[in-house]
Amino acid sequence: MKVAIFFGSKSDTEIMRKAADILKQFNIEYRGYVLSAHRVPERLCEVLVEIENEGFECIIAGAGLAAHLPGVIASKTILPVIGVPCNGALDGMDSLLSIVQMPKPIPVATVGINNAFNAGMLAVEILAIKYPELKEKLIEYRRVMKEDFIRESEKGCDL
Template structure:
């Protein structure tokens, strides 16, 4: 397993599925866990140690409201942690601010509200630093993305 996906509630499953879909597109091995930093902190710590021992290299953590999960994970590991703020109260701004405002020396990379696909993409890019095959897949993805965009939009639009 290269990536572990954590989120604190079953209700976050649909949002976090984007990260899983991205990782599947690139053939990156991952496992997902529903664990709350507040409800089961001991189980979270135990699972985090287990994924590190299994060779996990990047963590994606989605959280809403107080959104402590990504920061709690970052405080317990030196693996890169990517936070996904999940829309809840205040349109997800509370979660965004909670995740992005980490104290100095305990960073959490943060993507847009409900944008777990980008968290998956960032994890893929991190892994591609030392994986040339994965880097080639990203390059092909980008070329295909550009070509498809031009194909769909290059002739102008009727308004």
């Protein structure tokens, strides 16, 4: 089980780290790359070939502003690509629309603005289809999450 995490700028590191954190929690191997679809397209293509040859099974790609990185990656591979729109010129709305509005037939699964955690969870769900042990971990994660939520909500809240 291997997931590649791409993002176009080091300034997105803290956002994208949340995807890595959840992958770690599920013991999924991952590797991070700071590569730009605009500044180093040749290197991006080389790395995509490398990760395919190394057996990576899913890609998480974060990008801000024009947010072309997830779409460019999706156009170069048949691996599932999960796009993370990062804050851009319009509080991330520009990035969200750039990623979610991919032309057919090159889809990019897209999560909310800066929500790399959900991108990591979606990668876990995708891989859980193939790996029964991961599926069991995900079921247990959800069970515990529900129990924790119920326990917290039973305490009530101060308004």
